[in-house]
Amino acid sequence: xxxxxxxxxxxxxxxxxxxxxxxxxxxxxxxxxxxxxxxxxxxxxxxxxxxxxxxxxxxxxxxxxxxxxxxxxxxxxxxxxxxxxxxxxxxxxxxxxxxxxxxxxxxxxxxx
Amino acid sequence: xxxxxxxxxxxxxxxxxxxxxxxxxxxxxxxxxxxxxxxxxxxxxxxxxxxxxxxxxxxxxxxxxxxxxxxxxxxxxxxxxxxxxxxxxxxxxxxxxxxxxxxxxxxxxxxxxxx
Numbered sequence: 001x002x003x004x005x006x007x008x009x010x011x012x013x014x015x016x017x018x019x020x021x022x023x024x025x026x027x028x029x030x031x032x033x034x035x036x037x038x039x040x041x042x043x044x045x046x047x048x049x050x051x052x053x054x055x056x057x058x059x060x061x062x063x064x065x066x067x068x069x070x071x072x073x074x075x076x077x078x079x080x081x082x083x084x085x086x087x088x089x090x091x092x093x094x095x096x097x098x099x100x101x102x103x104x105x106x107x108x109x110x111x112x
Numbered sequence: 113x114x115x116x117x118x119x120x121x122x123x124x125x126x127x128x129x130x131x132x133x134x135x136x137x138x139x140x141x142x143x144x145x146x147x148x149x150x151x152x153x154x155x156x157x158x159x160x161x162x163x164x165x166x167x168x169x170x171x172x173x174x175x176x177x178x179x180x181x182x183x184x185x186x187x188x189x190x191x192x193x194x195x196x197x198x199x200x201x202x203x204x205x206x207x208x209x210x211x212x213x214x215x216x217x218x219x220x221x222x223x224x225x226x227x
Contacts, residue, residue: 004154008152032214032215034215034216036218042220042221043202043218043219043220043221044155044202044218045218046215046217049215088154088155090216092214099157100216101154102147102154102155103154104152104153104154105154
């Protein structure tokens with residue numbers, strides 16, 4: 001059973017701080033990694049995808065991938081109250097069809 | 113505007129009743145997916161389809177059925193055999209790509225409640 005693990009939180013950070021969200025996965029052969037943001041009662045929306053080791057930056061968001069350690073993280077700089085949501089980590093497994101497994105999500109609370 | 117639409121937004125089902133959830137996309141994506149989300153849980157795959165007239169069971173297909181008669185449409189039927197159908201149902205689509213580049217995009221979801 002391929003697994004994606006996230007700390008459920010809530011993770012509380014003050015406004016303006018850096019929020020760090022972590023995700024570990026079980027399959028070393030995993031190819032693609034995604035971070036989604038989900039507001040309460042809404043559907044997930046893609047924040048970032050990352051495929052290679054290292055960092056990928058997009059505005060206030062940075063995704064970090066370390067395949068050797070099997071973890072992927074999301075950093076949110078200058079956190080805003082509007083960033084308060086649940087963040088889902090998703091991993092696409094190697095081989096077969098486009099199977100993606102989602103973590104249970106980390107709830108982030110940004111305190112004004 | 114390109115996107116994925118789901119209807120209805122809210123759906124109420126009586127015991128023993130079949131209901132169908134609609135999912136339509138105009139993104140020209142090949143693959144479509146149905147997920148179920150329960151409170152505090154991750155998304156669980158019900159069914160997926162990579163091409164028209166073909167679909168595969170996901171991890172929790174029992175009590176559900178789908179069809180894929182058109183590329184744009186992938187309706188999900190929740191049958192009376194599904195004993196605990198109350199959940200948030202999400203439809204997604206993606207292009208088909210080897211390796212990376214196959215991001216899934218989600219519709220707004222349908223919240224199903226059993227009365």
